Amino acid sequence: MSQELLEKMAQSIIDGDADLAAELARQAIAEGLDPLFVITNGYVPGINKVGEAFGAGEAFLPELVMAGEAMKAAVVVLEPELLRKGSERKTLGKVVMATVEGDIHEIGKSLVSTMLSAAGFTVYDMGVDNPSDKIIEKALEVDADIIGLSALLTTTMIRQKEVIDKLDARGLRKKIKVMVGGAPVTREWVQKIEADGYSEDAIGAVAVAKKLMGIEA
Ligand code: B12
Numbered sequence: 001m002s003q004e005l006l007e008k009m010a011q012s013i014i015d016g017d018a019d020l021a022a023e024l025a026r027q028a029i030a031e032g033l034d035p036l037f038v039i040t041n042g043y044v045p046g047i048n049k050v051g052e053a054f055g056a057g058e059a060f061l062p063e064l065v066m067a068g069e070a071m072k073a074a075v076v077v078l079e080p081e082l083l084r085k086g087s088e089r090k091t092l093g094k095v096v097m098a099t100v101e102g103d104i105h106e107i108g109k110s111l112v113s114t115m116l117s118a119a120g121f122t123v124y125d126m127g128v129d130n131p132s133d134k135i136i137e138k139a140l141e142v143d144a145d146i147i148g149l150s151a152l153l154t155t156t157m158i159r160q161k162e163v164i165d166k167l168d169a170r171g172l173r174k175k176i177k178v179m180v181g182g183a184p185v186t187r188e189w190v191q192k193i194e195a196d197g198y199s200e201d202a203i204g205a206v207a208v209a210k211k212l213m214g215i216e217a
Contacts, residue, residue, distance in 0.1 A: 005031075006042040009074070013046030016066025018073035025077035035078040036203070039111065047071050047107070051183075071107050075114075082118050091122045093145040093213040098126040098135045100159035105152035108182060108202070112148060115202040116209055132163045139176055146212055148205070151182040160185075161193040177212040181205060 005024065012021040021043065028038045050067040053059035097113045099106055106128045113125040124142050126135065139147050147167075151157045160180045167173045179197035180190060190198040197208035210216070 005033075006038065006045075009038060009042030010046030010049070012074075013043055013067050013070045014049055016063060016070050018066075018070040021070040021074040022077050025074040029078070029081055035081040036115070039075065039078060040201075043071055043074050068107060075107065075111065079114050082114050092120045092210065092215060094122045094124070094142055095146045095148055095209060096124045096126060096135065096139045096142065096144045097148040097150070098130040098138075099128040099150045099152075100135075100156050100163070101129060101131045102159065103151055103153050103156040104128045105150070105182070108152065109148075109150035111202045112150065112181065112205045115206050116148075119206045119210070121206075121209060132159060132166050135163055136166055136170070136172070140172075144176060146177045146179060146209055148209075149178065149180045151180070151185065154184045157182070157184055157189065160189075160195065164193055164195060179205065179208050179212065 005028065009021065009024050009028075012024055024042070025038070028035070028042075047067055050059055050063060054061075054064050095113075095116055097109055097116070099109045109128070110125065113123045117123045124138060124144070126138055135147060135149070138144070147163065149160045149163055151160055160178075164173070164178055167176060167178065177196040179199070180193070180195045181199055185198060185200075187198065197212055199205040199208045
C-alpha cells in the first residue's frame with residue numbers, strides 16, 4: 001500500500017478536487033486495493049481535516065461543500081467494489097437507513113448503507129432530511145427489522161430520540177430495533193435515548209446490525 005497514494009487521496013478532498021478524487025479511486029481499484037481501506041485511510045482523514053478547519057473558522061462553507069462533493073465522487077467509484085465483495089451472501093435482515101429531519105449530511109449514512117448491503121442486509125436508503133413519521137412509515141411498509149438513523153448536527157440528534165419515542169408510542173419499539181450514528185453521537189446519548197445499537201463507523205455498524213439480528217459477528 002502506497003502511503004503516497006493515501007496522502008494524495010486526502011489532499012484531493014482537502015482541495016475539493018472531485019475529478020482527482022475519482023481518478024485516484026479508479027487507480028486504487030486497478031491496483032487491487034481494498035476499497036474500505038482506502039476510504040478509511042485515504043479520503044476520510046482528508047474530510048476530517050476540512051471539518052476541523054471549518055470548526056476552527058479556518059475554512060468556509062464553499063470548501064466544506066467542495067470537500068463533500070469530492071468525497072462523494074470517490075465513494076461512487078468505490079461503491080461497486082464494496083458491494084461486489086459481499087454480493088454472494090444471503091439476506092441477513094431488512095434495514096431502513098435515513099438521515100434525520102433537518103440534516104442533509106449523507107456521506108456517512110450512505111457508507112453505512114453500502115457496507116450493510118455488502119454484508120448481506122437488504123437496505124432501503126431513504127436519503128437525507130427525513131421526518132420521523134416518514135421513516136417509521138417506510139419501516140412498516142417494507143417490514144424492516146432495523147432502522148438506522150444518521151445525524152451529523154447537535155441540533156438534529158434530537159430526531160433520533162423522536163423516532164424512538166414515536167415507535168414506543170405506537171407499540172413498535174420491540175418489533176423494530178433502532179441503531180444510531182453520526183459524528184456528534186456519543187455513548188451517553190445512546191444510553192439516554194435508549195437506542196438498541198450504536199457504532200462510530202461503518203464497519204462497526206455491520207457488527208451492530210448483525211448483533212441486533214442475533215447473528216454471530
Ligand atoms: C461534508 C460536510 C458537510 C457537507 C455535507 C455533504 C453531503 N452531501 O453529505 C455540507 C457542505 C452540505 C455540510 C453542511 C453543513 N454542515 Co457539515 N460537515 C461536513 C463534514 C466536514 C464531514 C461529514 C462527513 O461526510 N464525514 C465523513 C463520513 C464518512 O463520516 P460520518 O458522516 O461521521 O459517518 C461515519 C460515522 O459517523 C458513522 N455513521 C454515520 N451515520 C451513521 C448511522 C448509523 C446508524 C451508524 C451505526 C453509524 C453511522 O459511520 C460513518 C462511516 O464511518 C463534517 C465534519 C466531520 N468531520 O464530521 C461537518 C459538520 C458535521 N458540519 C457542520 C455544520 C455546522 C454544517 C452546517 C450547519 C454549516 C452551515 N453553516 O450551513 C451545514 C448543515 C446543513 C444541514 N442542514 O444538514 C458541523 C456540525 C457541528 C455540530 N456539532 O452540530 C461539522 C461537525 C463541522 C464542524 N467542525 O463544525 N456539511
